[in-house]
Amino acid sequence: MFHSFFPQPKKFFLSALAWTIVAIGLWYFAVKDLGAYLGIQTPAEPPVGAAYFVTADQMWFNLFFLVCCLAFGCAWKLYDGSHRWFNWSVWGSQLIVFLTYFGVQISLAVNNWRRPFWDLVQSALDHKPGIVAWDFYSLLLSFCQIGAIGVASVILTRFFASHYVFRWRTAMNEYYTSRWQELRGIEGASQRVQEDTMRFAQITEGLGISLIDSVMTLIAFLPLLFGLSQYVPELPIIGAVPHALFWLALFWSVFGTGLLMVAGIRLPGLYFKNQRVEAAYRKELVYGEDDTGRAEPQTLKQLYDNVRVNYFRMYYNYLYFNGISALYGQADAIFVYFFLIPTFVAGTITFGLLQQILTAFGQVSNSFQYLVNQWSTIIELQSIHKRLKAFEAAIDDKPLPEIDAEFIAAGGNEELA
Known part of the structure; x- marks a missing residue:
């Protein structure tokens, strides 16, 4: 199921987990502070709209993410780069991780937009002076910018993930059919080769993306939730x-x-x-x-x-x-x-x-x-x-x-x- 597509899957996934932990530690205990030392600061009030994705701190993190992916992929290329599906299983998996991370960033951008918009709604309903229609139109245009980026991201992610799943299914199919004489006696062998490999690749890829999305969401939203807890001092x-x-x-x-x-x-x-x-x-x-x-x-x-x-x-x-x-x-x-x-x-x-x-x-x-x-x-x-x-x-x-x-x-x- 896995060794047909991934090079030495046990070592691969364990090393991916270990490298992820190391990368997170490097970011929070070294690289992020290095960025601050170089003058790359997180803005007190992040910009609303498409500008959210191109702030200096976002670009610094994206560069760090890219370096980590390249380091991991090149290390495995040197260790076992002869595997037929190496490009799809190693580089493709890392691209899916990045696209999933970017989807989380879109959620953060939308959440950042919510506060000024709903505060503006409350101020308008309270008849506070100085509020004009353009204030609302401006924020809605900012939301459309985020939405357009989000739609493009979803289309790209789904298109690539579909090809990724089919390559994984192809790898399993080729592996099992090459050993068909040993497998034909298993009950429902034809269904397992034709249908189960397809569903296994689809479900595993879907669950994997959901897991990565959950981890990325925690990394992105936990600091925000910690900060917002100051407004809820008592339960x-x-x-x-x-x-x-x-x-x-x-x-x-x-x-x-x-x-x-x-x-x-x-x-x-x-x-x-x-x-x-x-x-x-x-x-x-x-x-x-x-x-x-x-x-x-x-x-x-x-x-x-x-x-x-x-x-x-x-x-x-x-x-x-x-x-x-x-x-x-x-x-x-x-x-x-x-x-x-x-x-x-x-x-x-x-x-x-x-x-x-x-x-x-x-x-x-x-x-x-x-x-x-x-x-x-x-x-x-x-x-x-x-x-x-x-x-x-x-x-x-x-x-x-x-x-x-x-x-x-x-x-x-x-x-x-």
Whole structure:
């Protein structure tokens, strides 16, 4: 799944993680201060609009990001640059990381725009003097600048990611088909090569981008949330808490993640069995097209009963999983408002500042809730991974995974009842 596309995947991903930690440490403990020493300062009030992306501090960070990517890629080129898919897996992955980071910067630019716009709305509604229509038009034009950059970024990211996913699928397809004689005896082998490789690449790429986006969002929005916490000095019931907004986001996200993981713990296995019983039913129908002795009504009924039983089990498990997920989602919608009540009563923030707080809290909370937001997709990926692991076992001449071995021992019949 991975070694067909990435050079020495275990070493590659471990080194990528280690280098990311080193790069973050270098930025916060050395390079950022070096920029300040060279006269590159973060503006007290970041510009609104497209100018946000070309400030001196932004360009300094982009240069550092580029140097880090080049250093990592060149090091791997020297270490193992002969891998066929090196350019796509190494340089392509780094481009996706940068495009994801830039998407986070667009979110920061929009959040920076919210404060002056909504403060202006509040001032206009309070009939403060000196406010003219052009003040609003100017800010809306600034938003259009950010929006145009954002649209271009989304188009470019999706276009490149589509090619990236197809190259990864191609790498897996070539690897598995080259070993077809060893794999053809695995149940549903054709489906695993044709469909599972496609879905595995798509889902893994999507989850990977979401994970990178969550990490980048935390890096970008956590300092902002820390700064905004000064406007929320006191919480109901709890009282005064330093950096209250950060601790609230962390607690609520960890709670929700643990809750949904417990609720959905059985779903990956059910997804896996569902793919298998569907494949067995479809396979018998295909055989029946060419062989009049196959696909007899009694056989089809038994195979379809297996499909029905597994689906009903999934429906039951999703009944309480969706119920818990929906309850958590409803509570999440009012969670931060409850803890902002003392701040509302004290009247210490403006409407524009409230919008910034809500956005920053939501971004940080959603990033911490990565597993909550992606849990259903992770479940699907786990089931596909289980199926492709059987291929890996056959190629490496290792025992089949337990769930496949049980299926073969049962003579190809799934016992679900």
